[in-house]
């Protein structure tokens with residue numbers, strides 16, 4: 375059987391209307407707009423209301439992606455919801471989205487790879503489309519992280535925001551779409567970004583809830599170095615695999631973790647500012663949603679053009695990381 379390439383046929387994104395600014399955070403913890411801006415690049419992040427939940431934003435983003443791909447939801451064979459903040463423990467958020475969209479022929483499931491979840495999803499469906507196991511796939515990155523953030527912990531509460539991004543993938547002509555994709559993990563760093571409570575290891579009790587064991591805990595400083603190294607190395611690897619160099623990149627979209635991380639990776643790769651997309655000032659770190667939101671913003675702004683070489687790279691809790699090279 376002849377292999378085909380998998381490409382992105384349509385994208386979408388959505389986020390809550392609620393905004394949490396640095397000035398708002400100054401009232402909650404001992405921090406300043408100056409510290410947050412200079413150390414992270416973040417000015418504001420979106421925050422879901424108590425009655426809002428992950429699949430709400432995922433469905434909105436997915437509908438937009440499906441419409442732009444000009445397919446019917448019933449044509450989707452695989453639906454992946456990359457998230458670490460599911461609506462509930464059972465069933466998967468993917469299944470809830472599948473029902474809401476009417477994607478009645480799709481296999482649906484959640485994928486937990488934190489900030490790398492979207493690239494993990496792209497990599498999986500790339501293989502499925504190339505081998506003919508699937509015609510159309512929907513990959514969503516969706517998070518309501520702010521419900522797992524401790525608003526007394528200044529080292530994490532300034533970072534995270536909520537939102538969702540989605541992409542429909544299908545076969546595209548040779549030389550276009552995903553040219554190379556790689557995903558990796560190293561669980562030895564698990565405790566650098568984790569939520570210890572609420573699972574089978576430490577079930578929720580009044581005590582664990584009172585001591586905030588279900589909240590994200592992060593050793594940001596240690597993660598910083600691993601993030602820069604991992605995203606730089608994997609970007610080089612996927613570029614080499616695609617037979618491309620950093621000079622060939624038209625648009626570089628790294629996971630939006632911290633502006634200083636983005637700048638460090640881009641500088642090591644030799645990608646100048648004009649070719650980097652950054653929206654961290656407006657969204658903060660939205661984990662698995664960060665790359666698909668950024669990608670869709672580029673599509674809407676005409677920042678990505680037909681034939682452009684696009685490099686996506688991610689790093690997140692696990693730890694996990696990945697890289698994808700696309701010919702748009």
Ligand code: UT7
Pocket residue numbers: 404405406409410413414489528529530532533567593594595596597598601630631632635659661689690691
């Ligand atoms: O999504 C992928 C996974 N996550 C990441 O990749 C996150 C990577 N890490 C980071 O983005 C950065 O490490 C942070 C933004 C989280 C922290 O920035 P940093 O420059 O690494 O700061 P630090 O943790 O080394 O802390 C420096 C100082 C400390 O004070 P002392 O001990 O020097 O007195 C912190 O207590 O800054 C203090 N600090 C703050 N001060 C004001 C930490 N958070 C804040 C804050 N406001 N919000």
